[in-house]
Amino acid sequence: MHPAVSQSLLVSRRSRLGLYLGASVAGHVVVLLVVALYARFTDGPRVDLSQKPIRATLVRLGKPRDAKLLPRKEQPPPPPPKKVETPPAPPTPAPPKPEPTKVAVPMPGVKAEPKPTPAAKKPEPSKTTSKPTPQKGEANGEDRRKRLFGAFDKFSKSSKQDEELEGAEDGDPHGDSATAEGERYFGLLSSQVRRHYDVADTIPEAERLYLKAQVAVRIDRTGEVLEARLAKASGNALFDSAVLAAVKRASPFSPPPDHLRDVLRKSGVVLEFSP
Amino acid sequence: MNVKALLLSLLLPLAALAQAPVIQISGANFRPLPLAVSAPLVQGDEAKAPAGKLDETLMYDLRASGLFQMLDRASFLADAKEGVTAGSIKFARWADVGAEALVKYTVAQENGELRVEARVFNVGSGREEFKTTHGAPVAVPHKLAHQVADAIYRHFTREPSPFLSRITYVRKSGTNRDVWVADWDGRNAKQVTKGGINLLPALGPDGQVAYTSYRQGQPDLFLQQEEGETVRLKTAEGQMATGVAFSPDGKRVAYSLADGESAQVWVADTNGGNRKRLTDTRYGINSSPSWSPDGKRIAFVSNRGGSPQVYVMNTDGSGVKRLTFQGNYNQTPDWSPRGDLIAFTARDERNAFDLFAVNVETGKITRLTQDQGNNEEPAFSPNGRLILFTSTRNGTPQLFVMTAEGNNQMPLPGQEKGAYLTPDWGR
Structure with a gap:
């Protein structure tokens, strides 16, 4: 045969389409299988936030207590709980802070950083006012920017009132947050929930060792909770309702950063509680 | 290589979508359970009076346990006539007043018997979690109340409550000091001794009462069995036996x-036989023994180091170890039935008597009372969660109860005039 004939398109040749098709289908099946198995055998990225924040206390100036003496209580025995009414302060947003370059929780078009302040310790408005709700019809970007900063300021200040101060929330201005952005937001979530994580004393000590409940939470772009449901019950109904209540009381959360927004809205995040 | 990278880049976003990240949260703040107990639904007028007493006792039990934050009935928003089944309860109204659990109960009287049916609801889930019925003669509503409180306590903690246990103490009236035995809250009190000087009573696990009495001139130990028979525990002639x-x-x-010169700790069988001396110091005091829950060790007070301090030793007298090194007047140790703590009375540098607890393993001392009169003579409840003690914060010494951490300090109800002294908590 003339060599030109063998290259002619008019001559029919054995087709390899079947082979390629087969390989393609097999490849897809493998990919799907691997995905399914991966999802089956991993719990998703785990974030260990059990690390204790560093707490420092300033020791009062004065003579040290004689080691031979019996201890004294720092405070008298706690009186029965009294409700202190904190009047909701007028919603005047604080002025924006001058900005270091590091980004804490980025907003659309805005670089935000929770105020890194141990200084402010004013009585603060109740938490409901700190809800950052972006509103429609805001023409001015500057307005919005101010509002967001005001919200952050209030939030970080009001958190200072609480007993349990978590270091992660404001972090260090020189921290390497740029690489661990996701974890940082999860840390924020965790500390916000933990502040409301109240569990009844009645839960037997033996049970406290193994109680575990999972709450699946979906969060929208403003930090509002779309859905919070018990994904895995602990077996103790009181504990289950306590952790659900903790999530509800802790919401709304801070707005999630850009790259987590979709994940948090669609598949959400699972909070695994143990006492 | 390329294929692998390609595969991974394909897979990872998919996997991220399929699996939500898991954040672990621990370090709960434990605090008393906000509990609403609605006023009893009483069936019939004749049951009203006993139901009132029952309710009072029940509420005191739950409140004094320290495990519940009892919500004020005046704040309740629910309809007073609301039913007692999950279907008829508007749980949102209970959630609004802060309740996490709700107790509803009915009281009825038939044939001289008082009957209680109590239900526990989880306000969060709106489910009935527990139901219990109890009955008792109309004459003893407090007994019924303790039973109901015990059932509720057990439901939540899965451990026995102290509400069915008994206590003993000395009450001063005129020149007499008499031993009394009462329910854990001081109600239903019965006088054990009739006049004279009687001191330092103790309650045994089967309800036996032992105390020191001067009834035969010399102070000696007496033991009353539960049935009422009293025996004298023979001790050596001319010596004073105390702190049983x-x-x-x-x-x-x-x-x-x-x-005359010293005091030593002894052990004996409850009939006085098999006596054995455990301490042997030439001079000074060894007194106020208290057994560890496993019965293998005894805590006691000794001034062998110069000042009274708490020591522990084995029940054969070996292995003596000093436990307290702070303060210069530590006495009346009581070993927690949980084993980890020994509560004691100490005089601090301001000359106030207060209660402290020392960790048996670490020797760490924590303060339980402060700046409220003199507080003395701690006695642990049988489950180790509460401490009974005397306090002069209201004038004469009275009986108080608090949690083992020193919280929720409350006087026992219905105490009369005259000092209440040296309580002990039985089972």
Whole structure:
């Protein structure tokens, strides 16, 4: 045969389409299988936030207590709980802070950083006012920017009132947050929930060792909770309702950063509680 | 290589979508359970009076346990006539007043018997979690109340409550000091001794009462069985026996025997036989024994180091170890039935008597009371969660109860005039 004939398109040749098709289908099946198995055998990225924040206390100036003496209580025995009414302060947003370059929780078009302040310790408005709700019809970007900063300021200040101060929330201005952005937001979530994580004393000590409940939470772009449901019950109904209540009381959360927004809205995040 | 990278880049976003990240949260703040107990639904007018007493006792039990934050009935928003089944309860109204759990109960009287049906609801889930019925003669509503409170307590903690246990103490009236035995809240009190000077009573696990009495001139130990028969525990002639304590199994007693120069700790069978001296110091005091819950060790007070301090030793007298090194006047140790703590009375540098607890393993001392009169003579509840003690914060010494951490300090109800002294908590 003339060599030109063998290259002619008019001559029919054995087709390899079947082979390629087969390989393609097999490849897809493998990919799907691997995905399914991966999802089956991993719990998703785990974030260990059990690390204790560093707490420092300033020791009062004065003579040290004689080691031979019996201890004294720092405070008298706690009186029965009294409700202190904190009047909701007028919603005047604080002025924006001058900005270091590091980004804490980025907003659309805005670089935000929770105020890194141990200084402010004013009585603060109740938490409901700190809800950052972006509103429609805001023409001015500057307005919005101010509002967001005001919200952050209030939030970080009001958190200072609480007993349990978590270091992660404001972090260090020189921290390497740029690489661990996701974890940082999860840390924020965790500390916000933990502040409301109240569990009844009645839960037997033996049970406290193994109680575990999972709450699946979906969060929208403003930090509002779309859905919070018990994904895995602990077996103790009181504990289950306590952790659900903790999530509800802790919401709304801070707005999630850009790259987590979709994940948090669609598949959400699972909070695994143990006492 | 390329294929692998390609695969991974394909897979990872998919996997991220399929699996939500898991954040672990621990370090709960434990605090008393906000509990709403609605006023009883009483069926019939004749049951009203006993139901009132029952309710009072029930509420005191739950409140004094320290495990519940009892919500004020005046704040309740629910309809007073609301039903007692999950279907008829508007749980949102209970959630609005802060309740996490709700107790509803009915009281009825038939044929001289008072009957209670109590239900516990989880306000969060709106489900009935527990139901219990109890009955008792109309004459003893407090007994019924303790039973109901115990059932509720057990439901939540899965451990026995202290509400069915008994206490003993000395009450001063005129020149007499008499031993009394009462329910854990001081109600239903019965006088054990009739006049004279009687001191330092102890309650055994089977309800036996032992105390020091001067009824035969010399102070000596007496033991009253539950049935009422009283025997004298023979101790040596001319010596003063005080501070008796029952071993956890109730078969042995420890006490302190004083002569002119010193006081030593002894143990004996409850009939006085098999006596053995555990301490042997030429001078000074060894007194106030208290058994560990396993019955293998005894805590006591000794001034062998110069000032009274709390020591522990084995029940054969070996292995003596000093436990407290702070303060210069530590006395009346009581070993927690949980084993980890020994509560004691100490005089601080301001000359105030207050209660402290020392960790048996670490020796760490924590303060339980402060700046409220003199507080003395701690006695642990049988489950180790509460401490009974005397306090002069209202004038004469009265009986108070608080949690083992020193919280929720409350006087026992219905105490009369005259000092209440040296309580002990039985089972």
